[in-house]
Amino acid sequence: MQKKLILDANLLDITISRLCQQLIENHGTFAYSVILGLQPRGIYLAEIIQQRLFELCRKKVPMGYLDISFYRDDFRRREIGKVSELRIPFSLENKRVILIDDVLFTGRTVRAALDAMLAFGRPAKVELLVLIDRRYNRDLPIAPDYVGKTVNTVASQKVLVELKAQGSSQNKIWLINNP
Amino acid sequence: MPQLSQPHLLGIKNLTARDIELIFETADNFKNIINQPIKKVPALRDVTVANVFFENSTRTRISFELAEKRLSADIVNFSASSSSVKKGETLLDTVNNILAMKVDMVVMRHASPGAPHFLSRHIKASVINAGDGTHEHPTQALLDAYSIREKLGAIEGKKVVLIGDILHSRVALSNIFALKKLGAEVKVCGPPTLLPRHIRNLGIDVELNLRKALEWCDVANILRIQLERQQLRYFPSLREYALYYGINLSLLNSLNKKITIMHPGPINRGVELSSDAADSAHSIILDQVENGVAIRMAVLYLLAGKQA
Missing domain, CATH: 3.40.50.1370 (Aspartate/ornithine carbamoyltransferase)
Incomplete structure (x- = not known):
């Protein structure tokens, strides 16, 4: 198994700062904005971004967790995963939603997330923020609005996100070659 | 990944404590879902469920039906009082006829203890016991x-x-x-x-x-x-x-x-x-009664996932 470092702790920190600056540029005071972290791994990034935005503009943007297990289009076609908590303590009606996940791959998770979101109202606008965009792997016409880093990968490779918030010893992102 | 140890839900006797915990954890999520503005999820979109009731029931039957509908399953309902059972058809024949129409799961209530166990040995679909005589529910x-x-x-x-x-x-x-x-x-x-x-x-x-x-x-x-x-x-x-x-x-x-x-x-x-x-x-x-729908959604969801 070969591992290649894509982002180290320092670069990751700079990347997250840049993503937050871009969000501030587009959302201003975040008056109607909410953050939705995708379960299971997007929520850690969502929490980091919420915290960083608070440090930058003293505004706590409301955050929810979205679990898409029941909205997948491949249920019964593969083994079922663990169902995580779905917690959205506010209505999405007329809100500007920032959907956050760590890695964008085929786009199927995002499709299911868009489907799941509709149960909570009709948002005014939905944007997608991802830390890693795996280019050339999309199955669906889905594109992110904010990207931490774009990497060229093939389907057999994997992106490993290690965050301290997830219990790892360091903040690092790796590209793994499976033989 | 977590899965039930059984392909059917015939009784609590066959379940492990881990199975029951898994059903509860899944039901927690479904309880959230049925308190959302839109209570329906597409999880069981391609699953057909037959509710076969050889004995009267209101609560259990409505609860199962709502659980199935909120999971987007297709449903056929069958009650013995208005069917060919009255003409002398056997249990296995009745259910096999229903299954021939491509049904994936059977929810059954029957007055005879062990009827769902008998059925589960003879058919491919998942069987959920909705009460068998004085035996289990x-x-x-x-x-x-x-x-x-x-x-x-x-x-x-x-x-x-x-x-x-x-x-x-x-x-x-x-x-x-x-x-x-x-x-x-x-x-x-x-x-x-x-x-x-x-x-x-x-x-x-x-x-x-x-x-x-x-x-x-x-x-x-x-x-x-x-x-x-x-x-x-x-x-x-x-x-x-x-x-x-x-x-x-x-x-x-x-x-x-x-x-x-x-x-x-x-x-x-x-x-x-x-x-x-x-x-x-x-x-x-x-x-x-409210929890009944969430629990039945969890059971249906986990058993359907097991058929994959």
């Missing part, structure tokens, strides 16, 4: 245990007493299995004629005095007097039963602690449970 026991967990925070170490017609109650047997597996202490209470002879072999105690049983317990699950299953007279009169084993609000208020009251329904008001007690703050009867 697994989804009821799951939702009862889930409601206790929700009300008291845990099940382990809690004291639960089942009161009333234990002899004819499938709810009692399934409850005993479920609660024992989850680490609760269980007693049964009722007139000796309505207690099965070897009930102690299940590892539970018997208490004949209602007041002592209530003083001991944290939760009292009160069972219905099943007059339709009683071919003999097990007690002199309903009035006498109500006098010795009926629960009312003044009895509950005279206890030295506050206990939780449950009933699987339908209630014989004024017999095993009086109206003032059934509608009091002690009662979580309507929570049980």
Whole structure:
């Protein structure tokens, strides 16, 4: 198994700062904005971004967790995963939603997330923020609005996100070659 | 990844404590979903479920039907009273005919104990037991245990007493299995004629005095007097039963602690449970009904995932 470092702790920190600056540029005071972290791994990034935005503009943007297990289009076609908590303590009606996940791959998770979101109202606008965009792997016409880093990968490779918030010893992102 | 150990839900007896925990964790998520503005998820979009009821039912049947609809499954309903069973068709023939129309899961209620077990050995679809005679009623026991967990925070170490017609109650047997597996202490209470002879072999105690049983317990699950299953007279009169084993609000208020009251329904008001007690703050009867849908959604979802 070969591992290649894509982002180290320092670069990751700079990347997250840049993503937050871009969000501030587009959302201003975040008056109607909410953050939705995708379960299971997007929520850690969502929490980091919420915290960083608070440090930058003293505004706590409301955050929810979205679990898409029941909205997948491949249920019964593969083994079922663990169902995580779905917690959205506010209505999405007329809100500007920032959907956050760590890695964008085929786009199927995002499709299911868009489907799941509709149960909570009709948002005014939905944007997608991802830390890693795996280019050339999309199955669906889905594109992110904010990207931490774009990497060229093939389907057999994997992106490993290690965050301290997830219990790892360091903040690092790796590209793994499976033989 | 977590999965049920069984391809069918025939009874609590075959489940492990881990299975029950998995069903509860999944039901937590479904409980969130059924409290959303849009209560429907597309998870079982490509699954067809047959609800085959050879015995009358309102609550269980509506609960299953709602659970299936909220998971977006396709449903066919079948009740024995309006079908070819009346013309002498066998159980296996009836169900095989339904399955020939490409049905993935069968929810069955039958008056004969073991009918779903028999069926599960002969067909490919997943079978969910919705009550088989006086044997088991697994989804009821799951939702009862889930409601206790929700009300008291845990099940382990809690004291639960089942009161009333234990002899004819499938709810009692399934409850005993479920609660024992989850680490609760269980007693049964009722007139000796309505207690099965070897009930102690299940590892539970018997208490004949209602007041002592209530003083001991944290939760009292009160069972219905099943007059339709009683071919003999097990007690002199309903009035006498109500006098010795009926629960009312003044009895509950005279206890030295506050206990939780449950009933699987339908209630014989004024017999095993009086109206003032059934509608009091002690009662979580309507929570049980709400949780029933979430529990059945979890069971359907996990069994459907198992077929993958």
